[in-house]
Amino acid sequence: MLPITLRKRLNDRIASDSLRKLGRHGDLVDFSSNDYLGFSASEEIYNRALAILKENRIQKNGATGSRLLSGNHELFAITESFISNFHKSEAALIYNSGYDANLGFFGSVSQRGDLILYDELCHASIRDGIGMSYARAQKFRHNDANGLSEIILKSKAKYANIYVVTEAVFSMDGDAPDLRMINSICEDNGAYLIVDEAHAVGVTGTGSGLVQELGLEDRIFARVITFGKALGCHGAAVLGSRSLIEYLVNFSRSFIYTTALSPHAVATILAAYEALSQITEAKDPTELTALKSNISIVRTRVNNCELGAFFLPSDSAIHSLIIQGNDRVKELSVFLARNGYDVKPILSPTVPKGRERLRICVHSFNTASEIEQLTGILNKALF
Numbered sequence: 001m002l003p004i005t006l007r008k009r010l011n012d013r014i015a016s017d018s019l020r021k022l023g024r025h026g027d028l029v030d031f032s033s034n035d036y037l038g039f040s041a042s043e044e045i046y047n048r049a050l051a052i053l054k055e056n057r058i059q060k061n062g063a064t065g066s067r068l069l070s071g072n073h074e075l076f077a078i079t080e081s082f083i084s085n086f087h088k089s090e091a092a093l094i095y096n097s098g099y100d101a102n103l104g105f106f107g108s109v110s111q112r113g114d115l116i117l118y119d120e121l122c123h124a125s126i127r128d129g130i131g132m133s134y135a136r137a138q139k140f141r142h143n144d145a146n147g148l149s150e151i152i153l154k155s156k157a158k159y160a161n162i163y164v165v166t167e168a169v170f171s172m173d174g175d176a177p178d179l180r181m182i183n184s185i186c187e188d189n190g191a192y193l194i195v196d197e198a199h200a201v202g203v204t205g206t207g208s209g210l211v212q213e214l215g216l217e218d219r220i221f222a223r224v225i226t227f228g229k230a231l232g233c234h235g236a237a238v239l240g241s242r243s244l245i246e247y248l249v250n251f252s253r254s255f256i257y258t259t260a261l262s263p264h265a266v267a268t269i270l271a272a273y274e275a276l277s278q279i280t281e282a283k284d285p286t287e288l289t290a291l292k293s294n295i296s297i298v299r300t301r302v303n304n305c306e307l308g309a310f311f312l313p314s315d316s317a318i319h320s321l322i323i324q325g326n327d328r329v330k331e332l333s334v335f336l337a338r339n340g341y342d343v344k345p346i347l348s349p350t351v352p353k354g355r356e357r358l359r360i361c362v363h364s365f366n367t368a369s370e371i372e373q374l375t376g377i378l379n380k381a382l383f
């Protein structure tokens with residue numbers, strides 16, 4: 001039994017061919033997960049996480065409470081310190097997920113009398129966090145730094161604080177903003193910049209993300225990093241000043257009113273970060289080199305065939321092929337699955353109508369021949 005209003009919403013989804021369903025994990029070649037470096041299946045990280053628990057004499061399955069009550073086990077401080085060193089930030093605060101981090105950050109930091117400006121393609125978790133805040137919110141056109149500047153100049157006098165949020169790599173388009181320019185606009189106007197690095201950590205630059213790649217770590221108000229993508233595990237953190245972290249501990253509801261991550265989850269985050277820092281310090285960073293080489297194979301392959309015109313430009317691990325219509329994009333995804341490839345269709349309303357797409361995620365562990373075959377099959381199917 002479902003209330004009629006809810007049944008109608010589901011029926012509307014069915015009618016527009018956009019009903020979401022939980023899929024089954026198949027045996028296909030992975031061109032869809034966020035596991036960019038293959039860390040989720042790393043035996044070394046798995047074993048190292050167990051060793052960390054042993055070294056710290058922790059034999060517990062759960063955190064037993066919020067971090068403000070009984071849940072703040074010792075691995076949090078160790079891991080937050082490792083992460084803030086790695087990311088060159090004054091402090092770090094771990095959340096249960098990136099969704100929670102964005103909800104808790106934007107829901108508590110921006111206040112009535114403030115303005116939040118967000119890129120129109122920002123992730124749902126950012127928009128939901130903004131929705132929880134009493135601040136006024138306005139979107140700016142995707143990656144349009146000049147448009148952002150105009151809004152700031154017009155609004156500056158009316159608001160106590162202006163917050164600007166963008167992503168280092170956009171989760172659906174795979175592109176990046178001109179962060180230097182956005183940062184200087186914010187600095188010139190006293191606005192606070194927040195960068196969500198979910199899809200850049202482990203991928204951009206030497207793996208530490210876009211902010212560090214550009215040397216902006218001391219000039220940005222906050223970064224959100226997540227561990228469910230290239231780190232291959234789960235959770236997230238806000239990076240910022242000690243006073244910002246103190247504020248979040250006191251006011252961020254998704255941090256306060258939830259059971260903390262288990263010791264095992266935090267040990268896995270630490271082990272994954274140790275692995276990432278080994279990669280970034282190595283002269284020949286294996287997984288990262290393989291990932292970057294695969295990204296460039298995809299770009300070359302795509303640009304050398306008719307498909308090229310339909311791909312969004314991207315230097316990241318995310319490559320989106322625009323195919324209008326939920327039915328068409330779903331059909332193509334099923335066709336690829338029959339050929340052994342897991343590429344997810346991204347439907348409207350997740351993306352705007354007419355911008356439906358196949359979202360190809362490239363990994364360190366994909367082979368050149370898998371990439372050649374996938375792009376070859378797609379080119380044949382579409383032309």
Ligand SMILES: Cc1ncc(COP(=O)(O)O)c(C=O)c1O
Nearest residue numbers: 097098099123125171198226228
């Ligand atoms: C840009 C961005 N921010 C935040 C999140 C949420 O992160 P998590 O999966 O850890 O909840 C995602 C997840 O897809 C994302 O793409």
